[in-house]
Every structure is written in C-alpha cells, then in structure tokens.
Amino acid sequence: MDNSLSTYFPDLNQEQKERFAALKPLYEEWNAQINVISRKDMDHFYERHVLHSLALALYWKPKPEAKAIDIGTGGGFPGIPLAILYPEVNFLLVDSIGKKIKVVNEVAAALGLKNVTAIQERAENIPGKFDAVLTRAVSRLNVLIPYCINGKMKAKTLWCLKGGDLREEVEEIDRYPSVVYKLGQKIPGEFFETKQVVFVQLG
Numbered sequence: 563m564d565n566s567l568s569t570y571f572p573d574l575n576q577e578q579k580e581r582f583a584a585l586k587p588l589y590e591e592w593n594a595q596i597n598v599i600s601r602k603d604m605d606h607f608y609e610r611h612v613l614h615s616l617a618l619a620l621y622w623k624p625k626p627e628a629k630a631i632d633i634g635t636g637g638g639f640p641g642i643p644l645a646i647l648y649p650e651v652n653f654l655l656v657d658s659i660g661k662k663i664k665v666v667n668e669v670a671a672a673l674g675l676k677n678v679t680a681i682q683e684r685a686e687n688i689p690g691k692f693d694a695v696l697t698r699a700v701s702r703l704n705v706l707i708p709y710c711i712n713g714k715m716k717a718k719t720l721w722c723l724k725g726g727d728l729r730e731e732v733e734e735i736d737r738y739p740s741v742v743y744k745l746g747q748k749i750p751g752e753f754f755e756t757k758q759v760v761f762v763q764l765g
C-alpha cells in the first residue's frame with residue numbers, strides 16, 4: 563500500500579490496509595480489459611484516485627448505517643475508497659455506463675466489500691432517501707442538485723470533489739433557497755491541493 567495513505571489515515575485497521583493494497587493490482591487487471599482509468603494515471607493511482615477520493619472523508623463524517631450514493635462513480639471513485647474507509651456505511655454506486663459498473667462490481671466482490679452495491683442507471687432515475695450524495699468530476703452543481711431533491715431521490719447532503727474556480731457554479735445555485743453552500747476551499751496537504759470539496763446542505 564502507498565505509504566501516504568497511512569500518513570493521512572493513521573488509524574486504518576489491517577483489513578482496510580489489505581483492501582487498499584489490493585486495489586491497484588485489481589484495477590490494473592480490470593483496466594487492461596475495460597478502460598476506466600487513464601493509463602498514465604495508473605502510475606499515480608494512490609495519489610490521483612484513492613487519496614483524492616478520500617479527501618471527502620476529511621469533511622464527511624457519516625454515522626454508522628448511513629446511506630450514501632455515489633453518482634457518476636465511473637470505475638468506483640470516490641465510492642470504493644470511501645467504502646473501504648467507512649465499512650459500516652451503505653454505499654450505492656451508480657453510473658449510466660454498464661461496463662464501468664461491471665468493473666466496480668468485480669472490484670467490490672474481490673475485496674469482499676459487503677457495504678457496496680453498484681448499478682447501471684442514470685442518477686435522475688434513482689428513487690430513495692440518502693443521507694449523502696457523493697460525486698467526483700461529474701456535473702455542475704446546478705445539474706447535480708436537481709437530481710438530489712427534485713426527482714425521485716431525496717437526499718440530505720451533497721458532497722462534491724471539484725477542481726478549478728467554483729465561483730460561477732456557486733452563483734448558479736443561489737436560486738435554490740433551501741440550499742446552503744458551505745465550503746469550497748482548497749484542501750491542505752501534499753496530495754489534496756488540487757481538489758476542493760463543496761458541501762451543500764439540501765432541504
């Protein structure tokens with residue numbers, strides 16, 4: 563396992579360490595068949611995918627048994643690393659592309675992650691109540707928020723990993739009076755500097 567994981571998350575137990583260590587070879591194996599991670603990113607797998615995903619956990623501290631949904635999970639990010647970190651939280655990982663979901667299901671099964679369900683579906687068609695919606699690199703806030711509150715889904719909070727200048731995006735969501743935009747600052751630390759977490763309290 564990449565040493566930087568232990569630096570940022572020193573309390574990982576043995577099972578978590580083993581699962582994180584197993585991730586890279588699993589993705590290398592699956593990526594050779596179905597491309598879910600760019601080949602050049604594979605050289606920086608732990609920094610660019612695992613640690614970036616876990617940046618959400620610097621802020622999102624779910625209760626055990628909480629229900630979370632990762633919209634547009636692609637190959638399983640941020641959902642898979644967060645499901646390893648929070649084994650008592652239930653994760654539904656959703657993507658509209660079936661072959662990506664196949665990789666997610668295979669990786670979750672190989673790791674023995676009982677708290678992960680992955681399905682091919684569009685976010686706007688998912689029913690149910692969720693404590694947290696999680697996303698990395700999916701859509702603008704004014705696209706994501708209606709998925710969470712206007713459709714079949716009812717979610718309490720939205721947590722997005724985003725890059726770039728967020729000011730325009732945040733202005734766009736002012737028209738949702740029940741939305742409270744909380745933060746979008748850069749995350750301190752060697753591996754987290756290029757990503758920002760946006761937290762939206764819904765409803």
Ligand SMILES: C[S@@+](CC[C@H](N)C(=O)[O-])C[C@H]1O[C@@H](n2cnc3c(N)ncnc32)[C@H](O)[C@@H]1O
Nearest residue numbers: 634635636639657658659683684685698699700
């Ligand atoms: C840029 S990729 C990011 C994948 C992953 N979150 C990551 O960070 O590696 C965006 C993903 O969102 C999915 N997506 C976009 N809109 C979606 C929607 N409305 N419902 C489900 N999946 C969606 C796409 O299929 C794609 O896999």
